[in-house]
Amino acid sequence: MDTILSIPINARLVLLFVLGACLGSAANLGIYRLAWNPRLIGPWSPPDRAVPRRRAWDRLPIVGWLGLRREVELHGQGFWIRPMLLELCCGLGLAVLYWWEVSVGGLLPSGVAPPFDRDLLAVLHLEFAAHTLLLTLMLVASMIDVDEKIIPDEITIPGTLLGLLMAAVWPQSLLPVKTAVNGLPTLDFLHLTSPNLWPAILNGAPQQEPLYLGLACWWLWCAALLPRSWYCRHGWFRAAQLCWARIVRERSSYRILRMAIMGSLAITVVWFHREAGWQGLLSALVGMAASGGLVWLVRIIGRATLGREAMGFGDVTLMAMIGTFLGWQSCLIVFFLAPFAGLAVGLLRLILLRDKEIPYGPFLCLAALALIVRWDGFWTSTEPVFALGWFVPLVMLGCLVLMTIMLGLWRLILSALR
Numbered sequence: 081m082d083t084i085l086s087i088p089i090n091a092r093l094v095l096l097f098v099l100g101a102c103l104g105s106a107a108n109l110g111i112y113r114l115a116w117n118p119r120l121i122g123p124w125s126p127p128d129r130a131v132p133r134r135r136a137w138d139r140l141p142i143v144g145w146l147g148l149r150r151e152v153e154l155h156g157q158g159f160w161i162r163p164m165l166l167e168l169c170c171g172l173g174l175a176v177l178y179w180w181e182v183s184v185g186g187l188l189p190s191g192v193a194p195p196f197d198r199d200l201l202a203v204l205h206l207e208f209a210a211h212t213l214l215l216t217l218m219l220v221a222s223m224i225d226v227d228e229k230i231i232p233d234e235i236t237i238p239g240t241l242l243g244l245l246m247a248a249v250w251p252q253s254l255l256p257v258k259t260a261v262n263g264l265p266t267l268d269f270l271h272l273t274s275p276n277l278w279p280a281i282l283n284g285a286p287q288q289e290p291l292y293l294g295l296a297c298w299w300l301w302c303a304a305l306l307p308r309s310w311y312c313r314h315g316w317f318r319a320a321q322l323c324w325a326r327i328v329r330e331r332s333s334y335r336i337l338r339m340a341i342m343g344s345l346a347i348t349v350v351w352f353h354r355e356a357g358w359q360g361l362l363s364a365l366v367g368m369a370a371s372g373g374l375v376w377l378v379r380i381i382g383r384a385t386l387g388r389e390a391m392g393f394g395d396v397t398l399m400a401m402i403g404t405f406l407g408w409q410s411c412l413i414v415f416f417l418a419p420f421a422g423l424a425v426g427l428l429r430l431i432l433l434r435d436k437e438i439p440y441g442p443f444l445c446l447a448a449l450a451l452i453v454r455w456d457g458f459w460t461s462t463e464p465v466f467a468l469g470w471f472v473p474l475v476m477l478g479c480l481v482l483m484t485i486m487l488g489l490w491r492l493i494l495s496a497l498r
Contacts, residue, residue, distance in 0.1 A: 085201065089183060093175045100174030101141035103216050104167030110220040111163075114232045121155055122163065123148065130154055141167045170219070174212060180453065181208045187455045189258035192267065200267070203252045210246050210253035211452055214239070214405045218445035221398055225441035231394025236401045237305065243404030244364050248350045251360025255406060255455055257463075270407045272363040275463045284351045284358040291351045294362050295344055297369035301400060302340040304372065306333055364404040370473075371403025371411035372396050377480055385488045391440055398441050402448050409466050410451055412476070413458055417447035 084092070105124065112119045120128050123139040131151045138144045145164035152159065180186040182204045185194055196204065217239040221231045246253050254269040259277065271278055282290045307330040308323045327333050350361050379391040403411045418440070451458055466472060 084205070085198075089179075093179060096175045096178050097171040098141075099171075101167045101171035103174065103212070104170030105141045107170065107216055107219050107223075108163040108166060110235070111223045111227075114220065114234050115224050116228050116230055116232075119155070121159060127151075128154055142171070166219075166223075170216075173215075177211065177215075177453075178208055181211070186453070188256055189267070189456055190460070192258075203256070203267075206250045206253040207256065210243075210250075210405055213242060213246075214402070215449065215452075217401065218398075218448065221394075222442040222445045225394065225439040229439045230392065231398050231441050233305065233394075233397060236394070236397035239401040240301070240368060240397070240404050243401060244361060244368070247360040247364035247404065248346075248354065248357045251356050251363075254360060254363065255410060255452075255459075257459060269360065270363070270409065271359050272366050272408075273469070274407075274409065275467050276469060278359055282359075282362065284353075284355055290358075290362055291348065294347050294351065294365045297365040298343050298347060299340055300369050301372065302336055302343070304376065304396065304400075305336050306330075363407055367403035367406065367408040367411060368400045369403075370408040371415075372400030374411070374415060374476070375399045381480065381484050385484055395440050395444065398444060402444065406448065406451070409462070410448075410455075410458075412472075413451055413462060414444060414447040417450060418443040 087095070105122075108122050109124045112121045112125065120126060123134060123144045127134050128151075131154055135147060138147045142164055145160040145167075148160050182201065183194070185192060185196060185204065187207065188204075192200075217235055221235045224235075225231050251269055251271075254271070257268055257270050257274050259266060259268045259275060268274070272282065273279060281287060284290070306327050308327055347361065347365070350357050354361075375391060376393075376396045379393070379396060382391060399411060399415075402414065406414070
């Protein structure tokens with residue numbers, strides 16, 4: 081930490097611009113490699129046989145795309161513009177994000193202003209690193225969703241695992257909140273029961289109930305990843321038989337089972353040995369299950385009431401990944417923010433392109449970015465709501481019931497108008 085702080089802030093921002101451009105280059109590589117239809121676009125992909133061998137300067141972020149314009153006949157007119165701008169925006173964005181989070185302390189509660197002591201600066205750097213990782217993963221997922229309307233598990237599964245790891249090892253990387261201990265204000269990370277104090281009943285060993293809760297969230301996520309299909313044409317019993325047969329047949333099911341067992345052992349170790357780490361891990365596990373489960377319920381309700389798929393399962397795994405980094409409280413805010421951007425863009429696409437299929441993942445990511453940048457304002461506005469504790473999930477269930485009724489009525493109206 082002393083080494084980083086010894087570098088002048090302007091030099092740090094320049095270095096972060098270079099690092100951000102390199103992260104943008106890695107994101108471009110992921111966008112084209114992890115897509116359903118991979119394409120050999122970019123300086124770090126093996127070139128097609130129809131084009132000349134790549135040059136050394138082609139591999140430079142941003143400027144390398146200017147040289148790759150010679151491949152326009154293979155990849156299409158202007159193919160290089162978007163990845164070049166993406167790397168430029170990543171460089172600028174990373175520097176601005178560091179200035180906002182670390183230098184200014186833009187995520188900190190009001191009243192906490194620079195200069196910051198060394199311990200707080202270490203926490204701010206951990207938060208910045210976690211958000212950089214999350215934003216990079218969301219960028220790759222969003223661009224693939226825009227291109228192909230699909231979000232690969234190769235992004236969201238490793239991202240979720242990394243989010244859980246960071247929450248267990250560095251719980252201070254979670255979003256900051258102000259709390260009161262013995263009547264004195266103190267800075268804490270966003271945990272499962274924020275803004276209320278962490279109850280003793282959720283502590284680690286020897287309390288067993290929180291371990292069961294964490295393991296239930298973990299196994300729910302693993303079960304959601306299993307390859308399955310559900311066709312009720314011949315009844316629920318037959319649908320369950322076919323679903324189980326596919327799960328047993330697919331090799332990926334056994335990889336997921338091994339991951340579930342190894343993850344359970346890791347969760348148990350953290351529960352037994354790490355007090356603060358257990359608070360961070362349990363908060364991330366509940367954030368993962370609650371956030372993904374919320375979108376999953378909306379997906380099920382939409383399909384049941386509208387008769388067609390309302391949201392892809394990639395949105396479920398994406399929201400679960402976001403929940404591990406930001407917590408269930410933040411994801412509730414993200415869930416209510418995303419439709420505003422989605423509605424505006426969706427109307428434009430419908431009017432200009434006559435396209436009724438809208439990829440929803442990018443709007444979830446935009447809402448998560450807005451929440452991170454303006455965290456203090458969002459938390460200050462919603463903190464009294466989350467202080468109600470378990471009443472909040474009950475309200476959410478009520479909202480889902482109302483949504484089911486509204487979608488059902490909408491389907492009846494559409495049927496009557498045909």
